[in-house]
Amino acid sequence: MAKNGHSKAAAPPRLLAGQNQGIPISEVPFINPNNVQSVYSNSVSIMNGQFDIRLLFSEIVSEGIGKPVESILRANIAMTPAHAKALIGALTNAIEEYPKAFGEIPWPPKNQD
DSSP states (O other): OOTTSSOOOOOOOOOOTTSOOOOOGGGSOOOOTTOOOOOOOSEEEEEEOSSOEEEEEEEEEESSTTSOEEEEEEEEEEEOHHHHHHHHHHHHHHHHHHHHHHOOOOSSOOOOO
16 A cells, blocks of 8 residues: 555556557546536537537526526537547447436426426
8 A cells, every 4th residue: 555545546558659559448547637617508509510520518598587598608519520420329328328227318308388
């Protein structure tokens, strides 16, 4: 054990020149040097370009009945079409696994009249 009573964490994987890289994503440590914060989104728009796909995450809000409805941009994410295709697979898997852990996802959502 280390002097502070905690065991040393495994060293992060390294890329090696001339070798096929097969690093499991679960072994890659997450770091947050820019203090990126979590945001909430209840709406997403998708824009296609020749070289990228852009996801515009926003939050639709209103201060109440009779008040204006606004869409506040929360995140603007651009990725390659190949990355977007991989995202579809990951989201599909997550949605398929969700009911096993938390129960069925109601769809369509209940109308809140």
